[in-house]
Amino acid sequence: MSWDQGVLEAFIRAELRLLNAHDFAPWIELFTDDGVYFMPLDEAQADPELYDMIMYDNKPLMRIRLENFGHPDSPSMEYPIRSLRMISDCQIVEDTGAGCITETPFMASIFYQSLHWYAGTYRHSFVREGDAIKIKSKQVNLLNMGAPMGAIMTYL
Amino acid sequence: MLTDEALAQLVGETRVHRRVYNDPDIFDLEMARIWGTAWIFVGHDSMVPGPGDFITTTIGKQPVIMVRDTASGEVHVLANRCGHRGVKLAQRSHGTTRGFRCPYHGWSYRTNGALAGVPHPKGYDSPNAMRAEPCYQIKQIPRVDSYRGFYFASLAEDGPPLEAFLGDTKATIDNLTDRSPEGRIEVVGKVSNRFVQPSNWKNFVENLVDAMHPMVAHGATGKATAAYVDTLGEDASKPPEAEVIHPFGGSYDFFDTMGQTALPLGHNYMGGEKSIFSHYGLPDDYVDAMREAYGEERMHDILSFNRHNTTVYPSLAVRDGVQSIRVVRPVAVDETIIETWVFRLVGAPKALLDRTLLYSRLINAPGSMVGPDDLDCYYRMQRGLMSDLNDWVDFSRFAHDDQDAGHKKTGVGTSDLVFRNQYQAWLGYMTENANP
Ligand SMILES: [Fe+2]
Numbered sequence: 001m002s003w004d005q006g007v008l009e010a011f012i013r014a015e016l017r018l019l020n021a022h023d024f025a026p027w028i029e030l031f032t033d034d035g036v037y038f039m040p041l042d043e044a045q046a047d048p049e050l051y052d053m054i055m056y057d058n059k060p061l062m063r064i065r066l067e068n069f070g071h072p073d074s075p076s077m078e079y080p081i082r083s084l085r086m087i088s089d090c091q092i093v094e095d096t097g098a099g100c101i102t103e104t105p106f107m108a109s110i111f112y113q114s115l116h117w118y119a120g121t122y123r124h125s126f127v128r129e130g131d132a133i134k135i136k137s138k139q140v141n142l143l144n145m146g147a148p149m150g151a152i153m154t155y156l
Numbered sequence: 157m158l159t160d161e162a163l164a165q166l167v168g169e170t171r172v173h174r175r176v177y178n179d180p181d182i183f184d185l186e187m188a189r190i191w192g193t194a195w196i197f198v199g200h201d202s203m204v205p206g207p208g209d210f211i212t213t214t215i216g217k218q219p220v221i222m223v224r225d226t227a228s229g230e231v232h233v234l235a236n237r238c239g240h241r242g243v244k245l246a247q248r249s250h251g252t253t254r255g256f257r258c259p260y261h262g263w264s265y266r267t268n269g270a271l272a273g274v275p276h277p278k279g280y281d282s283p284n285a286m287r288a289e290p291c292y293q294i295k296q297i298p299r300v301d302s303y304r305g306f307y308f309a310s311l312a313e314d315g316p317p318l319e320a321f322l323g324d325t326k327a328t329i330d331n332l333t334d335r336s337p338e339g340r341i342e343v344v345g346k347v348s349n350r351f352v353q354p355s356n357w358k359n360f361v362e363n364l365v366d367a368m369h370p371m372v373a374h375g376a377t378g379k380a381t382a383a384y385v386d387t388l389g390e391d392a393s394k395p396p397e398a399e400v401i402h403p404f405g406g407s408y409d410f411f412d413t414m415g416q417t418a419l420p421l422g423h424n425y426m427g428g429e430k431s432i433f434s435h436y437g438l439p440d441d442y443v444d445a446m447r448e449a450y451g452e453e454r455m456h457d458i459l460s461f462n463r464h465n466t467t468v469y470p471s472l473a474v475r476d477g478v479q480s481i482r483v484v485r486p487v488a489v490d491e492t493i494i495e496t497w498v499f500r501l502v503g504a505p506k507a508l509l510d511r512t513l514l515y516s517r518l519i520n521a522p523g524s525m526v527g528p529d530d531l532d533c534y535y536r537m538q539r540g541l542m543s544d545l546n547d548w549v550d551f552s553r554f555a556h557d558d559q560d561a562g563h564k565k566t567g568v569g570t571s572d573l574v575f576r577n578q579y580q581a582w583l584g585y586m587t588e589n590a591n592p
Binding site for chain 2: 039041042044045048049050051052053054055056058060061063064065066067068071072073074075076077078145146147148149150151152153
């Protein structure tokens with residue numbers, strides 16, 4: 001069964017609504033049990049099994065981070081975080097029937113002490129679990145990957 | 157005017173003046189007297205594996221290129237500056253080249269820095285002689301040496317040789333390298349994490365061995381991890397993520413028993429027999445490979461060597477147990493870039509790399525949970541010290557309990573001994589006539 005671009009774009013928009021609302025518990029449930037979220041340092045270093053990452057969470061780490069967000073004992077979490085993500089032009093770049101990969105340009109603004117801008121491409125890998133669509137991996141390719149950068153306080 | 161006397165007044169026995177963190181004149185003097193004389197870590201052999209491979213970085217404020225000679229295979233550290241008008245030659249963080257050509261007026265150089273050509277040379281008095289003129293070459297950094305593939309350079313003509321400078325920190329570099337069954341390590345990836353910290357470089361160097369902060373600054377991450385483990389139920393085995401994070405919310409006693417060791421020239425290490433990594437299980441196939449390579453006794457020595465962190469003051473921190481290094485690159489009095497490089501143990505199973513990557517992502521990366529809490533504390537310290545109503549930063553913990561052991565001093569893990577030791581070295585470097 002091949003994949004529908006419109007359905008996937010709507011899925012991503014719904015995913016980003018959860019992130020914009022900092023509603024992380026249902027966001028984590030969008031991932032498969034072995035799902036991963038990661039941000040490579042370089043196009044040639046995109047495999048999280050082989051390379052260090054700017055940010056990397058598997059599901060156990062997402063659940064730890066869920067508990068860590070806004071924790072009263074965390075100095076860096078004392079500041080409010082507000083964020084907004086926009087996408088355009090989601091495209092299916094690979095469709096194997098069982099799985100599918102989309103690439104979607106994005107811009108994100110994070111207010112954390114001051115306003116921070118991020119831009120790049122989301123690369124989602126989707127699979128089906130019964131009737132549900134699940135994220136097997138979400139790769140975030142930043143335009144400034146590999147450049148020196150400050151702390152990244154939330155998922156983009 | 158920063159006279160030796162004025163500088164000496166900034167460093168007390170158990171405290172330092174806030175100016176050492178936020179005075180731009182002191183920062184400039186540090187760049188000249190500490191970063192301009194000490195052996196500064198530049199890069200690892202494996203970052204420039206082939207002829208013409210180069211990386212660009214800095215020694216203090218000065219831009220440099222580390223490059224492998226296309227002809228001899230030797231590693232050079234060169235000033236990243238054209239011999240003509242001073243334009244920076246190599247701009248990318250890494251690459252491979254047959255030589256360097258200035259983008260402004262086209263002067264070109266070999267990978268050893270020798271002037272190879274000047275466009276339209278007839279306007280110069282003796283164009284051929286220019287190739288022999290020292291002022292027209294790319295300058296080699298005065299002293300360059302390596303220890304087991306770790307390249308250091310010093311901007312000063314004179315000073316102790318590298319091995320004397322490294323002293324007992326050599327054992328940590330040995331251990332990192334010997335953890336490979338082949339005695340060889342390779343850097344993972346051409347591009348490293350570079351974390352920009354809005355604070356003085358010394359905040360980071362102190363934090364590396366600050367055993368009083370994890371339970372506070374990283375208490376949230378420790379508690380978040382415990383809360384997550386609770387949701388798994390009693391019978392579930394702990395995921396490796398929890399195993400790595402958990403000690404970061406560890407108890408004071410846990411850190412006390414690790415111990416601190418202060419070495420000459422501001423170097424130090426934490427742990428030794430026992431460290432934060434000592435409980436990590438090692439895969440059987442790795443232990444077998446190590447036994448085969450080294451024999452039972454030597455293998456045991458290598459794998460039980462457990463320094464949590466070793467600081468080669470001022471530029472390098474080595475975590476041999478998790479095969480990663482962090483490199484300090486000061487930018488300004490209140491800005492520092494920290495590079496994190498991770499290594500592969502050649503001949504070791506993939507599981508070792510998995511653990512190295514996990515550690516870096518959880519603790520060091522800009523998107524980790526632990527790193528931003530450290531960074532926020534440095535940031536607040538940098539800002540808090542703008543207050544001039546209290547000039548002093550305190551390092552008096554266990555002030556009377558240092559144990560002298562030959563050339564080193566030891567104390568419990570939460571002793572401020574290592575900070576006091578760093579500032580004695582700092583003062584030695586900063587005051588011209590003193591011996592650091
Ligand atoms: Fe820390």
